Amino acid sequence: MTGISIHELGVAFSAKDGRVIAVDGVTQEVPERGFVSIVGPSGCGKSTLLSVIAGLYAPTSGHVEVGGRRVTGPDRAVGVMFQEDSTLPWKTVLENVRFPLQVAKVPKSEQLTRAQQAIDLVGLGGFERRHPAELSGGMRQRVALARTLAMRPSVMLMDEPFAALDQQTRLLLGAEVLRIWRETHQTVLFVTHDISEAILLSQQVWVMSYRPGRIIDVVDVDLPEDRDASVVATPAFNALQNRVWEVLQAESMRGFAQENAVPASGVPAS
Amino acid sequence: MTVRTKPPASRKATALPKARRTVPGLIGAVSIAATVGWIVLGGILAEAGVRAGWWEPDVLPAPSEILPVTAELLRSPDFAPDALRTLQELVFSCLFGVAAGLIVGVGFWKAPGVGRVFEPYLVSFYAVPLVLFYPVSIVLIGINQWSVITLASIMTAVPVVLNTWMGLRSVPPVYLRLAASIRCSPAQTLFRVAMPAAAPYVFAGVRLGVVYALIGTIAMEFTTAQAGLGYQIRYLYESFDAVGMYAYIVVVLGASVLLTAVLEGAERLLLRRRTVR
Numbered sequence: 207m208t209g210i211s212i213h214e215l216g217v218a219f220s221a222k223d224g225r226v227i228a229v230d231g232v233t234q235e236v237p238e239r240g241f242v243s244i245v246g247p248s249g250c251g252k253s254t255l256l257s258v259i260a261g262l263y264a265p266t267s268g269h270v271e272v273g274g275r276r277v278t279g280p281d282r283a284v285g286v287m288f289q290e291d292s293t294l295p296w297k298t299v300l301e302n303v304r305f306p307l308q309v310a311k312v313p314k315s316e317q318l319t320r321a322q323q324a325i326d327l328v329g330l331g332g333f334e335r336r337h338p339a340e341l342s343g344g345m346r347q348r349v350a351l352a353r354t355l356a357m358r359p360s361v362m363l364m365d366e367p368f369a370a371l372d373q374q375t376r377l378l379l380g381a382e383v384l385r386i387w388r389e390t391h392q393t394v395l396f397v398t399h400d401i402s403e404a405i406l407l408s409q410q411v412w413v414m415s416y417r418p419g420r421i422i423d424v425v426d427v428d429l430p431e432d433r434d435a436s437v438v439a440t441p442a443f444n445a446l447q448n449r450v451w452e453v454l455q456a457e458s459m460r461g462f463a464q465e466n467a468v469p470a471s472g473v474p475a476s
Numbered sequence: 477m478t479v480r481t482k483p484p485a486s487r488k489a490t491a492l493p494k495a496r497r498t499v500p501g502l503i504g505a506v507s508i509a510a511t512v513g514w515i516v517l518g519g520i521l522a523e524a525g526v527r528a529g530w531w532e533p534d535v536l537p538a539p540s541e542i543l544p545v546t547a548e549l550l551r552s553p554d555f556a557p558d559a560l561r562t563l564q565e566l567v568f569s570c571l572f573g574v575a576a577g578l579i580v581g582v583g584f585w586k587a588p589g590v591g592r593v594f595e596p597y598l599v600s601f602y603a604v605p606l607v608l609f610y611p612v613s614i615v616l617i618g619i620n621q622w623s624v625i626t627l628a629s630i631m632t633a634v635p636v637v638l639n640t641w642m643g644l645r646s647v648p649p650v651y652l653r654l655a656a657s658i659r660c661s662p663a664q665t666l667f668r669v670a671m672p673a674a675a676p677y678v679f680a681g682v683r684l685g686v687v688y689a690l691i692g693t694i695a696m697e698f699t700t701a702q703a704g705l706g707y708q709i710r711y712l713y714e715s716f717d718a719v720g721m722y723a724y725i726v727v728v729l730g731a732s733v734l735l736t737a738v739l740e741g742a743e744r745l746l747l748r749r750r751t752v753r
Contacts, residue, residue: 262656279659286657290650295750296672305668306658339750357658 208283208360208393210236210259214268217254228254229265230418236395241387243396243404244412244421245450247458249465251419252397253289256365259395260286272361282310285359285392289366293338293346293353299325300334303353310357324356327386344368344375348382355386361393369399376400377435380407388432401450402438405429411446413453416461423453511733537719546723559727561621562693562705568625569689573632574682580633581640581678582666591641601634610696619700628692632685639681643674676747683739690732 217229228251236242244252257263259270261280270277272284280286293302303321312320325331328348338346347367354362364383368376380403387394398404404411405427413423427446429437437443519539525531526538533541549555584591610627617623647670655665671678697706705728712721 260657262653280657282659284657286653288650288653290648292648292650292654294651294669294672296675296747309658309660309664309668337750 208273209238209240210361210393210395211271212255212259212268213270215255215258215265215270216267217251217258217263218266227418229258230420232268232419232421234412234421234424236393238393239391240410241394241396241408242410242412243398243408244414245398245401245404245454246414246419247416247454247461248399249461250414250416250457252414253365255414255419256286256363256395256397260284260363262286282306282357283359284361284363285354285357287347287350287354287362287364287367289369291338291343291346291350291370293341293349295338298335298337299330299341299349299352302338302349303356306353306357320356320358321352324352327355327389328352328382342375344371344379347371347379351379351383351386355390359392362395364394364396366397366399368403376403381435383407384434401447401454402443405443405446405450406433406435406437411450413450413457416457416464422457423450425450534716534718537722541719542722542726545719546726549720549723549727558703558705558708561703562697565621565624565628565693565697565704566689568621569628569632569693570686572625572629573685573689574636576629577633577636577681577685578640578678581637581681582644584637584641585644585670595638595641598634598638602638606631607692607695607699610699614700619702621704624693624696624701624704627696628689631688631692635684635688636678636681639677639684640674643677643681644670646677647673676750679743679746683743686735686739687732690735694728 212232212234215229215232216227218225218227220226230251232255244255246252254263258265259272259277261277261284272281294305297305300321303324304317307317307320322334325334328351330345330348330352333341333345338349341349351367368379371379383394383396384407394408396404396407401411409427411425411427412421413425414420415422425446429440429442429446522536523538523540526533526536584594606627610623613623613627617626651669651673652665655669660669693704694706694709697704698710699706701707705724709721709724709728712718712724
């Protein structure tokens with residue numbers, strides 16, 4: 207029982223131009239071992255929603271349950287991966303991946319085996335002693351992925367982890383995430399603004415609206431389980447993409463208009 | 477809602493080509509050679525100037541006259557007490573100043589409101605020659621090493637506070653969210669995430685602070701003291717012993733060059749292989 211259930215969740219905060227409702231009345235469920243993506247225009251509350259599920263941010267109303275337990279703060283069984291480069295530059299790859307295990311007081315020999323396994327899983331074998339400054343952006347996100355995996359979380363929350371990377375690297379890493387998910391079968395909630403990435407990776411796509419952030423459409427992805435990037439060329443994929451885009455287009459334009467009408471529109475949330 | 481900041485552009489750089497990694501060592505060697513070269517050139521000029529009669533030997537004696545006296549001074553039993561006194565003052569001021577600076581800097585970070593109240597005063601401390609308060613320090617504490625240490629500690633603490641605080645404020649927010657997500661304790665967040673991330677700033681502050689301590693210590697000894705290198709310089713100056721005074725000045729200059737080199741080496745060692753921000 208490590209699914210995620212979200213009950214009537216609302217998050218509001220005050221910004222320069224008044225009260226912003228980032229998340230409004232969201233009630234959704236991610237089944238155990240499911241892979242769900244959230245897409246939405248930039249500035250909708252998708253990252254906020256993820257922060258609340260991660261226990262990093264308290265909701266204004268409603269609550270979230272992970273594995274049947276109400277979220278009151280960060281949980282080590284819930285791994286979070288961030289959009290920004292979160293590798294610590296003074297640590298080597300191995301030290302970075304080990305760090306959460308040290309904090310969790312995992313025995314030392316186990317730390318090393320688990321870190322090594324995670325590093326091998328993301329394809330960074332041979333780079334253990336390198337520092338992040340010596341790695342490319344894509345490799346650093348692999349380090350962050352390995353660090354999250356080494357904790358062996360039952361739930362993975364990924365906040366646009368590949369948004370800062372170029373298209374090719376993003377596709378490659380997406381395929382890696384899918385491969386790893388098939389091996390580990392964690393419950394994954396993946397935030398992105400890339401519709402094709404969302405459809406390629408997940409079993410279900412939630413479309414979120416611009417402020418107030420509501421889930422306005424839920425699209426089940428009935429593509430083969432063992433799909434790879436070549437699925438992008440199929441009519442089924444196109445049909446799904448069109449469906450999501452139709453909903454999202456109107457929202458994105460509304461968000462764009464609103465942001466340009468009020469220049470100082472609060473906190474920009476990717 | 478979390479405010480996002482873009483990672484600094486320098487962190488986006490891809491793997492450096494291997495050949496470039498040997499360059500810093502070479503640069504170090506060149507810079508040491510250049511420093512030695514400048515000192516030797518200055519010495520030759522000073523020597524030539526006295527011999528050619530451009531200035532009186534009383535104003536700036538020939539290095540050939542000063543250096544033997546310096547060597548003799550280093551061997552003489554009179555030297556150690558003064559040197560130890562100055563060293564002791566310097567070490568204590570650095571220890572107290574850096575410790576206080578780190579604690580206050582971290583405190584300001586934890587309580588940003590307090591920090592904002594005190595920041596203008598601290599910044600203006602940069603502009604105030606704190607040595608001016610030495611008489612006050614003497615009146616309160618007496619003519620002994622503690623009046624020097626007290627003031628030199630404050631001089632050291634100011635840049636350490638400001639740099640520690642600035643360094644901690646510029647820690648990428650994502651590091652702190654990472655720390656929170658893996659449930660770091662407040663101490664772990666500070667010592668294993670925030671302080672290492674702020675280290676380049678903190679270290680720059682410590683370097684400044686140590687140099688301020690040296691300047692302050694020598695200056696205060698020079699003004700009023702019963703012992704110390706600064707006191708000796710003042711004493712020999714007042715006794716018209718130019719050669720003896722310059723011998724002490726050479727010692728102080730040597731010590732400050734050594735101190736700078738040690739600090740720079742320590743900084744390189746501490747921050748090696750990390751991107752320069």
